[in-house]
Structures are given as structure tokens and as C-alpha cells.
Amino acid sequence: MTAKLGIAIARRLGASCVSLVFVVVAVFFITSALPGDVAQSLLGQAATPDAVAALRHSLRLDEPVLLRFASWAGGLLRGDFGMSLVSHQSVMSMVHERLLHSLLLAGITTLFAVPTALLLGTLSAIFRNTVFDRCVSVLTLCVVSVPEFLVATLAVLVFAVQLHLLPALASISDIHSIGSFLAAFSMPVATLGCVIVGQMARMTRAVMVNVLSSSWVEMAILKGVSPTAIILRHVLPNVVAPLFNVMALSLSYLLGGVVIVESVFHYPGIASLMVDSVTSRDIPLVQSCALIFCAAYLLLTTLADIVALFSAQERNGA
Amino acid sequence: MMLTLPLPRSLTPFLQAPLLLAMLWLLLALIGPWIAPYLPGEVVSTTVFAPMSLQHLLGTDYLGRDVLTRLLYGTSSTVLLCAASTAMACGVGAFLGMMAALKRGMTDTLLSRFMDGVISIPSLLSGLVAVATFGSSMPVLVLAMACIYLPGSYRTCRMLALSIVQKDFILAARMRGEKTSYLVLREILPNMAGPVLTDVGLRFIYAVRLLSNLSFLGVGLQPPQTDLGSLTRENLLGLVYGAPAVIAPALAIAFLTVGLNLALDSKGRRQ
Numbered sequence: 001m002t003a004k005l006g007i008a009i010a011r012r013l014g015a016s017c018v019s020l021v022f023v024v025v026a027v028f029f030i031t032s033a034l035p036g037d038v039a040q041s042l043l044g045q046a047a048t049p050d051a052v053a054a055l056r057h058s059l060r061l062d063e064p065v066l067l068r069f070a071s072w073a074g075g076l077l078r079g080d081f082g083m084s085l086v087s088h089q090s091v092m093s094m095v096h097e098r099l100l101h102s103l104l105l106a107g108i109t110t111l112f113a114v115p116t117a118l119l120l121g122t123l124s125a126i127f128r129n130t131v132f133d134r135c136v137s138v139l140t141l142c143v144v145s146v147p148e149f150l151v152a153t154l155a156v157l158v159f160a161v162q163l164h165l166l167p168a169l170a171s172i173s174d175i176h177s178i179g180s181f182l183a184a185f186s187m188p189v190a191t192l193g194c195v196i197v198g199q200m201a202r203m204t205r206a207v208m209v210n211v212l213s214s215s216w217v218e219m220a221i222l223k224g225v226s227p228t229a230i231i232l233r234h235v236l237p238n239v240v241a242p243l244f245n246v247m248a249l250s251l252s253y254l255l256g257g258v259v260i261v262e263s264v265f266h267y268p269g270i271a272s273l274m275v276d277s278v279t280s281r282d283i284p285l286v287q288s289c290a291l292i293f294c295a296a297y298l299l300l301t302t303l304a305d306i307v308a309l310f311s312a313q314e315r316n317g318a
Numbered sequence: 319m320m321l322t323l324p325l326p327r328s329l330t331p332f333l334q335a336p337l338l339l340a341m342l343w344l345l346l347a348l349i350g351p352w353i354a355p356y357l358p359g360e361v362v363s364t365t366v367f368a369p370m371s372l373q374h375l376l377g378t379d380y381l382g383r384d385v386l387t388r389l390l391y392g393t394s395s396t397v398l399l400c401a402a403s404t405a406m407a408c409g410v411g412a413f414l415g416m417m418a419a420l421k422r423g424m425t426d427t428l429l430s431r432f433m434d435g436v437i438s439i440p441s442l443l444s445g446l447v448a449v450a451t452f453g454s455s456m457p458v459l460v461l462a463m464a465c466i467y468l469p470g471s472y473r474t475c476r477m478l479a480l481s482i483v484q485k486d487f488i489l490a491a492r493m494r495g496e497k498t499s500y501l502v503l504r505e506i507l508p509n510m511a512g513p514v515l516t517d518v519g520l521r522f523i524y525a526v527r528l529l530s531n532l533s534f535l536g537v538g539l540q541p542p543q544t545d546l547g548s549l550t551r552e553n554l555l556g557l558v559y560g561a562p563a564v565i566a567p568a569l570a571i572a573f574l575t576v577g578l579n580l581a582l583d584s585k586g587r588r589q
Contacts, residue, residue: 015434022435031451138580145523145579146572147530153550153568157557256442256531263535275535278450286450293443301438 008309016302023294024076028069031283059085076291082284086277091288095270099292102262102269106254109189113196114247120197121204125212126231128205136201143198148260152191156264159187188265195257200250207242211235241311248304252297336519336581343574347397350390358391359383359542367553367561379553379563388544389566396545397574399456400525403463407525408518410464411471416502418472419479430476433469441466441528449537459538463528467521474517478510519582523575530571546571 056062075082081091120140124133143151159165211217212235220230262272274289276282355375356362361382368378376385418426448462482488483506491505507514532538533547541548549567556564 018431019435019438023439026435026439027447030447141579141583142572142576145527145575147527147534147547147575149531149534149547149550150568150571153554153557153564157560161558161560252440255440259442259446260531260535274446275537278446278537281450283450286447290439290443290447294439297440297443298438 005309009306012302012305012309016298019298020295023298024073024291025069027287027290027294028072029065031287032065032068072287081288084277084282084285086280086282086285091284094273094285095288095292098268098270098273101267102258102271105185105188105192105262105267105269106251106258108185109192109196109254110251112189113193113200116193117197117200117250118204118243120201122208124201125205125208128209128212133205137205140198140201143194144202148191148195148257149264151194152261152264155187155191155194159190188261188267191264192254192257192261196250196253199253200246203246203250204243207239207246208235211238241307244307245304245311248300248307252300252304255293255297335584336578337515339578339581340519340522343393343397343578344401346390347394347401350394354384354387354390356384356387358388358544360387367556367559367563370562376566377562379549380555385553385563385566388549389546389570392544392546392549392567393570393574395456395539395543396526396529396547396571399460399539399545400463400522400529403460404467404518404522404525406460406464407467408471408514408521411468412475412507412514413502414468415472415475415477416479416506417498418476419483420498420501420506426476429472433472436465437469437473441524442531445528445532446537449532454532454537454540456539456543459529459532463525466528467524471517471521475510475514478513479506482506482509516582519578523579526571526575546574 061068072082079092081095083089084091084094087094120136124136127133217230217234220234225234258269259271259275261267262269263275266272270289270292274286274293277285277289362384363374363378363382365378366380366382368374368382370377374384374386376389379385379388414429418429444466445462448458448465452458452462488501488505491501496505529538529545530547530550533545534551536548536551539545539548541552546567550564550571553561553563553567
């Protein structure tokens with residue numbers, strides 16, 4: 001049994017590695033397939049042919065694509081992400097601090113969103129088909145289906161413009177006290193949390209309903225076990241693994257939300273760096289940011305699948 | 319299996335709220351620019367962020383242009399762009415999915431592995447990378463969104479087709495020596511039309527979200543073209559005054575996505 005599980009996990013990890021390689025190759029070749037020329041678009045319309053040729057040479061654009069890919073991928077392996085075309089700094093130094101900021105935002109959001117979502121999902125599963133369940137279902141559906149920026153805009157309208165409670169921008173450079181920390185983080189975290197809670201509460205409800213309508217829970221009810229005991233002793237042990245799966249999957253939605261939230265609130269994270277680099281067409285920076293996001297996404301989905309494998313193993317073993 | 323049915327039976331539940339709603343939006347998108355009271359780029363008032371009035375039903379925007387006119391044009395481009403990319407994604411996805419389910423073997427494995435690879439890139443990220451590389455123009459956005467949502471459609475259709483391919487009537491058709499095109503078009507597709515259309519609806523909602531998000535970030539449709547996301551972005555300052563210029567496009571997006579999703583959801587509940 002355990003040997004089988006080991007093989008299954010190894011296969012899943014192998015598939016993730018293949019996906020990662022696929023992503024690296026895809027990101028490079030898509031961004032290298034420019035119809036125009038980076039050199040031309042950087043120098044603008046008035047550039048002389050000589051200047052364009054010189055820049056092309058210094059950016060090594062005149063070399064064959066495969067050779068450039070080899071040196072770029074080699075650099076990645078050595079932790080060298082290249083130089084930014086616009087600011088001429090090394091990408092690594094630009095990304096480093098921004099990444100820490102983004103991780104901080106993601107961490108705080110997770111801390112709040114996960115318990116809220118689990119509670120909402122579980123409650124609406126227990127009281128399923130009641131008014132409460134319908135309300136939660138419609139609300140979460142609304143949050144899930146509108147674009148993330150609408151939630152952010154609405155939050156700014158209510159809390160910053162109408163109620164004057166919170167600042168509309170997240171300036172994390174001048175955090176001195178708990179008060180300023182709360183003021184800077186509450187809006188981005190609340191917005192991002194809304195998006196995650198919407199996704200996660202829906203999935204949690206599905207998992208819980210699945211277990212609650214199983215035959216063994218029905219048996220326990222018929223035996224006269226108290227509701228609390230049913231939840232704690234019969235249901236909880238059976239949902240731990242699938243809920244971990246739900247958590248990892250929902251957190252991968254953080255990535256989509258984080259891009260919007262950082263831009264709306266001018267939060268100095270890696271996602272807003274990426275949007276800026278897309279606007280200025282700073283290809284090395286776009287490539288690195290895209291890779292970091294894909295790697296994080298892959299990590300979370302792989303984690304979700306491995307947890308699912310464990311839970312399948314447990315169910316078979318029991 | 320009756321082949322002469324005018325409509326596949328699995329389609330009938332869909333001929334209700336979701337389809338009607340989708341038709342309504344599509345109609346609005348098509349006739350919107352014709353019934354708009356002004357020209358989209360025309361500055362018609364000296365007041366910016368004017369409130370609602372009889373002359374300008376939804377007020378004016380940050381340059382004094384008519385919001386209703388711009389909203390109609392914006393809705394048109396959002397709905398048409400997303401419909402086009404969804405149609406491409408789901409058309410190709412469904413075709414490839416059914417082929418993979420019919421052929422199995424090497425074709426299936428290679429296609430599925432490739433699609434899994436594409437799916438492992440978050441959609442907003444692929445959109446950003448595509449725009450960074452090819453610039454943001456209508457064809458780029460439509461093609462990028464089509465590529466982004468193709469794998470999901472492929473997966474759904476492959477799963478649906480796999481369960482149908484094992485049915486006896488497919489075996490019978492194969493024994494009769496029918497061609498693959500006949501199997502796909504007359505036997506498999508009609509039997510999965512209902513779930514596939516639900517999937518199409520969901521992907522359309524994803525496409526609207528993605529396009530609006532990109533435009534809101536300023537990397538989607540570029541002026542003078544507008545869509546609902548860029549309309550919200552350019553009028554964001556009006557938020558302070560509670561101007562309809564920013565609330566109207568935001569509400570339009572919400573109605574479009576939430577309405578369709580609620581309709582699809584209640585349909586799923588009934589089944």
C-alpha cells in the first residue's frame with residue numbers, strides 16, 4: 001500500500017516537474033516570438049538603424065533563438081534572472097523585496113480567509129437548503145463571478161470614500177504602530193480575502209455535504225448520536241484531507257486576486273511589478289515574474305493533489 | 319437513437335433562463351452601437367461626472383462624454399470579444415476532446431499532456447504575458463483568451479465523450495462502418511450538448527472576468543476602443559462623487575457575470 005502511494009506521489013511530482021519545464025519553455029518562446037523588435041520598440045520611432053542594431057547586439061537579439069534560450073535557462077539554474085531592459089538593474093534584486101511584500105500580503109490573507117471560509121462552508125453544509133445556506137450560496141457566487149477589481153473598487157467606495165475609515169492606498173513604508181499596520185493592510189487583505197473566501201466556502205460546502213449525506217452519518221443520526229458528536233467524531237476525521245485539498249486549490253486563486261489588489265491599492269508587491277513591466281514591455285522582468293507565479297501555482301496544485309492521494313490511501317486502508 | 323430530431327434532447331433544459339439571458343446580452347451587444355444617442359468619442363457636455371439627467375441618461379464621464387453611449391459601445395466590445403474567444407476555445411476544445419476520446423492511445427496521451435501543461439499557467443498571467451509580447455489589440459486579446467480557455471473545454475468534452483464512446487450505440491455505429499465525422503457530429507455531440515453548453519456559459523463568464531481585469535489594469539483594449547473594464551478604470555476618479563460614470567459599467571459587468579452564473583447554477587441545481 002505505502003509503496004503504491006510512494007509511486008503515485010513520485011509520478012505526480014514528476015508530472016509537476018514536466019509542467020514546470022513546459023512553463024519555462026513556453027514563457028521563453030512566447031516572449032521571444034515578438035512580431036516587432038524589442039530594440040525597435042524600446043528606442044521608439046525616431047531611432048536610427050545603427051542604434052537599433054547596436055542595441056540588438058547588446059541584448060544579444062541577433063543570436064539564434066535556441067542559443068539565447070540555452071543561456072537564459074542556464075542563468076535561471078544559477079539563480080541569474082537577467083537584467084531589466086528599463087531600469088538596467090538585475091531582475092533578482094528588483095524581485096527580491098517585492099516578493100517578500102507579496103508573501104506577507106498572501107500570508108496575512110490566508111490567516112484570516114481560511115478559518116472564515118471553513119466556518120461559512122461548514123455552517124451552510126449543516127444548515128443546507130435553509131435561508132442561511134441560500135444567502136451564503138448566492139453571495140459567494142456573486143463574489144466568485146465578478147472580476148476581482150469590482151470587489152476592490154466597491155471596498156474603496158464603501159470604506160475609504162463613504163465612511164472615511166481606511167486609507168485607499170496601502171503605504172507599507174511608514175508602518176510604526178499596530179494602528180498604521182492595520183490601516184495599511186486591512187483593505188487589501190479584506191478584498192483579497194473576499195475572493196478567496198468565496199471560492200473556498202463553496203468548495204468546503206461541497207465536501208461537507210458529500211460527507212454529511214453519506215450512509216455512515218445517516219446511521220449515526222438513526223442511532224441517536226448528538227449533532228455535536230456527529231460533527232466532531234464522525235464527520236471531522238473524514239473531511240480533514242479533502243479540506244486540505246480545497247485549501248491548497250483556493251490559495252492558488254490568490255494569484256489572480258493578488259495582481260488586481262496590488263494594482264488597485266498600489267501595494268509594492270511582485271504582481272504590481274509584473275503589471276508595470278507588462279506596460280513598459282520589459283521582457284526579462286515579465287519572464288521572471290511569470291515564472292515565479294507559475295512556480296507558486298504549480299506548488300499549490302501539486303500539494304493539493306498529493307494531499308488528495310494521501311486521503312484516497314487512507315480511505316482504502318480503513 | 320433518433321437522428322432526425324430537430325433538437326437534441328439533452329439540449330432542452332438549456333433552452334431556458336441561461337440561453338435566453340445570453341441571447342439578450344448578445345442582442346444588446348449587436349444593436350447597442352446603433353441605438354446609442356451620441357458618438358462614443360464626442361464631448362457633449364462641459365460638466366464632467368454629471369449626474370443622471372434626461373439629456374444624458376447616465377450622466378457624463380471624466381471628459382464630458384455621454385456615459386450611456388460609451389456603455390453601449392463598451393458592452394458591445396466586451397460581449398462580442400468574449401463570445402468570439404469562447405466560441406473559438408470551445409469549438410476547437412470540443413472537437414479535440416471528442417477526437418481524443420474516440421482515438422485514445424498516443425493522440426489522447428499527447429494532447430492531454432499538452433493541455434495539462436497549458437492549464438498549469440494561471441489565466442491572468444497568460445493574458446499578461448501575451449499582451450507584453452504581442453501588444454494589446456483586439457485580435458491578440460481574442461486569440462489569447464481562446465488559447466487560455468481551450469484546455470479547460472478540451473478536458474470537459476473529453477471526459478463527457480469518454481463516457482459516451484463506451485455506449486452500445488457508438489459500437490453499433492462503428493460496426494456499421496460510419497466515418498469519424500459522422501460519429502462526432504451525429505452521435506457524440508448531440509448526446510453531450512447540454513453539459514457542453516453549460517461549460518461554454520462558464521467559460522464565457524471567465525472570459526468576461528479576464529478581459530475586464532486586463533482592461534482595468536490598463537493592458538486590455540486601448541483607447542479609443544472601450545470595454546466595460548476600461549470604462550470603469552478611466553472613470554475611477556468619479557468614485558469620490560458617486561458618479562454614474564463609474565457605477566454604471568461596474569454594475570453592467572456584475573449583471574452580465576452574476577446573472578449568467580446564477581442562471582447556470584439554478585439549472586445545475588434542478589438537474
